[in-house]
Amino acid sequence: MIRLVGVTKSYRVGDQVIPVLKGIDLEVGRGEFVTIMGPSGSGKSTLMHIVGLLDRPTSGDYELNGQPVLHLPSNHLARLRNQNIGFVFQNFHLIPRMSALRNVELPMVYAGVPRARRRDRAMELLEKVGMANRAHHLPNELSGGQRQRVAIARALANDPAVLLADEPTGALDQQTGAEILRLLQDLNASGRTVMVITHDPHVARAGRRILHMVDGEIVREEVRDESR
Numbered sequence: 001m002i003r004l005v006g007v008t009k010s011y012r013v014g015d016q017v018i019p020v021l022k023g024i025d026l027e028v029g030r031g032e033f034v035t036i037m038g039p040s041g042s043g044k045s046t047l048m049h050i051v052g053l054l055d056r057p058t059s060g061d062y063e064l065n066g067q068p069v070l071h072l073p074s075n076h077l078a079r080l081r082n083q084n085i086g087f088v089f090q091n092f093h094l095i096p097r098m099s100a101l102r103n104v105e106l107p108m109v110y111a112g113v114p115r116a117r118r119r120d121r122a123m124e125l126l127e128k129v130g131m132a133n134r135a136h137h138l139p140n141e142l143s144g145g146q147r148q149r150v151a152i153a154r155a156l157a158n159d160p161a162v163l164l165a166d167e168p169t170g171a172l173d174q175q176t177g178a179e180i181l182r183l184l185q186d187l188n189a190s191g192r193t194v195m196v197i198t199h200d201p202h203v204a205r206a207g208r209r210i211l212h213m214v215d216g217e218i219v220r221e222e223v224r225d226e227s228r
């Protein structure tokens with residue numbers, strides 16, 4: 001469902017061109033759970049932003065669901081992203097002045113879902129992540145793990161086939177992190193494609209495939225035995 005071929009990304013800083021991704025080839029099939037590890041600065045987030053249509057590569061090709069996407073205009077890409085991709089970040093990125101419920105509704109506002117349906121669906125999603133009893137709390141009235149649950153509910157708002165998470169447990173204690181990981185695994189078991197960036201080897205082992213990035217390249221891929 002995700003296919004990158006020869007993807008590069010460089011940034012121009014002053015009169016220097018800094019290569020950040022140096023030719024990434026990557027295929028991820030529907031329903032896979034892939035994790036990405038690698039040192040700080042190796043290009044993990046940059047890669048995830050490209051996969052998530054938040055950023056365009058400098059060169060290379062990208063097919064999502066068999067459709068080349070890089071030639072599409074930005075508004076079309078934004079729509080594809082809204083419909084197909086859910087994002088979860090290390091620091092949750094919730095909107096501080098909005099309740100948990102309103103945060104989860106927001107992607108549905110952009111997708112044009114009518115108000116009553118939006119509300120029902122947001123409530124359903126909060127239930128699914130175990131946060132229905134905090135629906136009317138503001139983010140700063142929630143613990144880190146609870147905020148991340150809300151962020152996951154928001155990522156699921158438009159029922160995306162792909163869930164991308166950039167260090168989703170990075171700001172959480174071990175036990176809370178484990179709960180969030182379990183939630184991601186459940187979502188994968190129900191058919192979603194999941195990609196997770198992590199510095200935690202324990203989290204990385206949740207993936208059937210672990211991609212190791214160094215200096216803008218995927219230098220190694222571990223495929224874990226399913227029959228543990």
Ligand SMILES: Nc1ncnc2c1ncn2[C@@H]1O[C@H](COP(=O)(O)OP(=O)(O)OP(=O)(O)O)[C@@H](O)[C@H]1O
Nearest residue numbers: 011013018020038039040041042043044045046047
């Ligand atoms: N807008 C930008 N302009 C210039 N350089 C950038 C820009 N964004 C990222 N970079 C550079 O790209 C490289 C990769 O950054 P990226 O955020 O992808 O790393 P990462 O692997 O996610 O690291 P971390 O584990 O610290 O999150 C870094 O060297 C960074 O300085």
Ligand SMILES: [Mg+2]
Nearest residue numbers: 044045046166
């Ligand atoms: Mg990063």
